Amino acid sequence: MLEAIIEILLKTAVILALPLGALPIIIHVERRGAAFIQKRLGPNRVGPLGLLQPLADVAKFMFKEEVHPSHVRPFFYTAAPVVALVVAILPLACIPIFAPIEIFGRSVYPEVFKSDMGIFFAFAASALGSYGILLAGWASNNKYSMLGAIRACAQMVSYELSLSTSLVAMIFLYGSNDIHVMVAEQTGYWFGFLPKWGFFLQPVAAMLFLIGIFAESNRLPFDLAEGESEIVAGYHIEYSSMKFALFFMAEYIHMIALSALFIIMFFGGYSLLPGMELIADRIPASLAILQALSLIIKVASMIWFFVWVRWSFPRFRYDQLMNLGWERLLPIGIANLIVTVLFVYFRNH
Amino acid sequence: MSIYYYLSIFLFCLGLLGTILKKDLISMLLCLELMMGGVALLFILFSKSTGFLDAQLMVVFTLIVSACEVAVGLSLIIALYRKKQTIYTDDIKIITE
Amino acid sequence: MYENYLALIPFFPLLAFLLNSFLIKNKLNNVQTGLITFMGLFTSFILVIMVALHVHQVGAIHVKLWEWMSYKQINFDIHFIMDELSVILCLMVTGIGSAIAFFSIGYMEHEEKVGKFFAFFALFAFSMLLLVVGENFLVLFMGWEGVGLSSYLLIGFWYEHTKNGDAAKKAFLANRVGDFGMVLGMIGYALIFNTVSFRDLQHPDLAIIAANKNLLIASSLLLVLGVAGKSAQIPLFIWLPDAMMGPTPVSALMHAATMVTAGIFLLCRVSNVIVHLSVVMDVIAWMGALTTLLAALIALTQTDIKKILAYSTVSQLGYMVMACGLGAFSTGMFHVFTHAFFKALLFLCAASVIYGCHHEQNIFKMGGLKKKMPVTYWTFLVGFLAIAGIPGFSGFFSKDEILAMAFTNPGNGIYLYTIGLISALLTAFYMMRMLVLVFIVPESHDVHDQHQHHVKEAKNHDHHEVHESPKVMTIPLIILAFCSFAAGYIGMPHIFGGHHYSRLIQNFLEKFVAPATGHTHLTEETEIIMMVVTTVLILCSMGAACYIYVVNDHVKMRDKLKAKFLKLWILSSNKFKVDELYEAIIIKPLYQVGNFLVNIVETHVVNGVVKLVTKSVDGSGHFLDDTKPERLEMGILYAVIGLTLVLTAVFNAFVF
């Protein structure tokens, strides 16, 4: 019983350390990337090449004055950021970083919560994401934040559809919803050079999932919630310093979790990147580390893609957003689902 | 495991009580949802104790039904609110305009 | 080869019926529709002759068309047979039928909707053939019903006047009562003998007859009820006189020659069985005798020409039934054969008289038609001589044979003989009366002016002069007159016919029908004496009729006679109050029962119960409904309480 607890604690430490550690880097990448796209330099004063800038931000958030407005509903006001963060971190619990390995005679699973329903749990947890925003919007008790919260929530609820249809399509394709099986399905190559990733099998589902991710995490083309120009930073207007930082962290972790899901399903999860087998064959012990490394590289590239998209697309209007979600993506999703089902049926028979 | 039986009937009865006591429609719907939870739990418990696995499927179906019910219920409440600007049960007694 | 001819016989009238009614929707004029029916009947007449000759040499032939159904081991199938009995009737139906069809082409020329008339005519022929040619009860009954239906349709042809409609309904209802008995009788026979086909009934197994004697008597009596219904015997004869409302050719064909003989035909079909049941035979005999006497008495005082003929038909039918009752089925059939000819002849003459006098049917209004309608007069005279039973004519042979059979019958033969003789005299009397009044007595002036006045109002077209009917009507009259004269000679008794010419038709019939048994032998001398006596008596009654109606003025004589036998005369003229009798016995009680049900049972019992239920529900409704505005939640609460109560009740095993 004790080893189990230790093992879980160790794993949660690793799972938490990775995104939290990566957070400052992501923020930095975000700001530098935005600058790079807008042909300006971006923060490079603090520390060499501005690398210490995120630390400065974090310090800023910590020491800012903790504003607690009076007209706010106290309990829910403070609860909102916590809920947002917790819910953001939950999906990470079931995302494996490397294949199960043999240590001290026991096979150890990388993810904290081992179950053949892995992908489902991750997805369910991400579905809870909208609670944080709703609570924040409603608790801060002013029109703009309420409006922002309602919009964000509506958007997240409707884009869950496109996410779920593509998820189901992929599950059909891989035949099981255990992540390890999915990754195993995607290792290896077609015609020697093309890696057997889900993306090439199911480009349509991939696109759907990608758009879904952007909408779920309220990233740019869909960031109606904090549309600064219209409703002044949306639901987290009343939040200052640390609570705002929590929201910020929650958003990014949620983004990481969703892109990790995307990678698992469409880019082979922790399957080794093309060049890496050579090293892995030579040093068998290093397989796990290499798998983790390839996963991290993939997620990093996804993050960069987020930043890239954020600064190159205009914001959607609310009705366009809803229209896209319900009248465009949903039909495509269902059609894709049907096609995959037929494909799988004929493939098996 | 046997304590869950008591929990499920407790949830059911509590939901029932809530539906009766509550003043406005949405909380009645809430309590209804609570009753649904209780029933679903009972299904699972019976499937475990009798080994008849199909009961778990029934939970899925109850979920579907409760989802539909809530969706339609809430849209009705919105429509009602638009018309009557109130959703307290005392004010909605008179059916005609 | 002859089998398909047999199958085709009923087919042609059916074809004529279909053509007339469905295919050619009154695009044809009257003559063409008439021709279609005539051709239909005539072709089947020729077929019947061919098959008859074949049957004469070879014996009965039968063809099975298709299996309809089978129940236990009785199989009901559409099966035609042409044996000695059905040959005679087929000849009559098709022969006389085509003659009358030809006649009615002329007669019905000025009517509208004549296509319908000829369609029903063909339908009647088809169902009559079915009845005759049927090998088992099933087909016979189909024909039986078809005939009943077409008689209803034809009687009620001019349905604009309610009287015709009522008459048709009366005929149909009376027939239905008969059919009711017929059906039960059929079922009885089917159950007892486990077969419906007449070929099996021809040689019934005596053991079975002995075994369930009572049931057999009961079902036979029911069959007799059917016969009474169809052949207008005592209990159910009321419809025949009223059936005269239809067009005269119809009465000629159906209510004289063919349809009414169906009853006797049925008796002959089951003759081999009922011969062994003496009770049934007596019932039949007495029924026939009484009908003859009653009908003859009523006919004495009738004024409508067709009514007189109708009652004379009823009395002649009584004769035939009496013959069957006495066991002499073949003699009965012989009388049917001869009677068909001269009765059809008489009716057609009546028709041409009516046609001539512009639809005037009261014999007192007619008169002196001898000069104006010679052909009709002479043919009518032949018919009259035949029916009266003057030697040399067909009536004499068949009627005297029946009287002889009655005389020689051991049991109650003598009484039947006397009744038969009396009604023969009465027949002669009223026929003479009609002949004299219509043809010989000159038209009385006062009656004549009234007649003229009436004619001017009703018809303003051609002059009211009475004229001979056209050729198309007189030819059939002549043919029928010849037949009614010749028909007698094929059944002559021993005395005249010598060895191998006598009783031709009877011997031919007895191949199927049960032969007459149990009659004391009649010596030659007694037979001649009987004949002489009967003819002398008939001549006296004719003379009496002449004296009364011709010698002195019939109006003064009628009053004197009426004064003398006033009560009798009134009784007889309004038909012995038989209709009123039925009215009192059956119809009034039915109405009373109906009223009782409506007033007492309906209002108090049924409504009461319904009110009770509604009141209680309404009351309990109020009880539960608390006046406070309906609270939504309490509704839910009541529902759940109810649910728990039900569930605890149902699953009390788990709960307690």
Next chain:
Amino acid sequence: MAADILLTFITVVFALMVVFSKRTVVAAFSLLMTLLSIAMIYFQLGTVFLSAVQVLINAGAIAILFVFVMMLINLENFTNNREKNKTKLIIATFTVLVILGVLALVINNNIETLSLVNLADNSMKALFEKLFTTYYLPFEMATVLLLAAIVACVVIASHGKKAEEKQ
């Protein structure tokens, strides 16, 4: 056994909050928590997929709808000045207690048979194969029901709006 009691305690607390809380939003979020704790109970009972589904549908969608609609109607600033109907409260609680008693009796009488656990293989695959074979018709009916619900919501919600535009 400890886990059982803990989870039941949590669920009971949140359920009570749902029914007896003054503010409806508090009730909504406590409903969310009850549903999540029920999901935990499912997980603890071994039916993992159902707990995932419970979280995904009940907690993830239905509860959101509740909060969503509450915010749309901003139920909060309604003055809840309705008087508390004493007699109704008493009658209702009394009857509910009676029903609870009956149900408790039912369970008490057959607690032995109910509590013995005979675990059949509850692998999700076997279970859900059954869904598409024996229970195919209910499955199809459920889809029809869902479709009907969607259409109903759209019609009802938009109907109101059209009326508004007309004014």
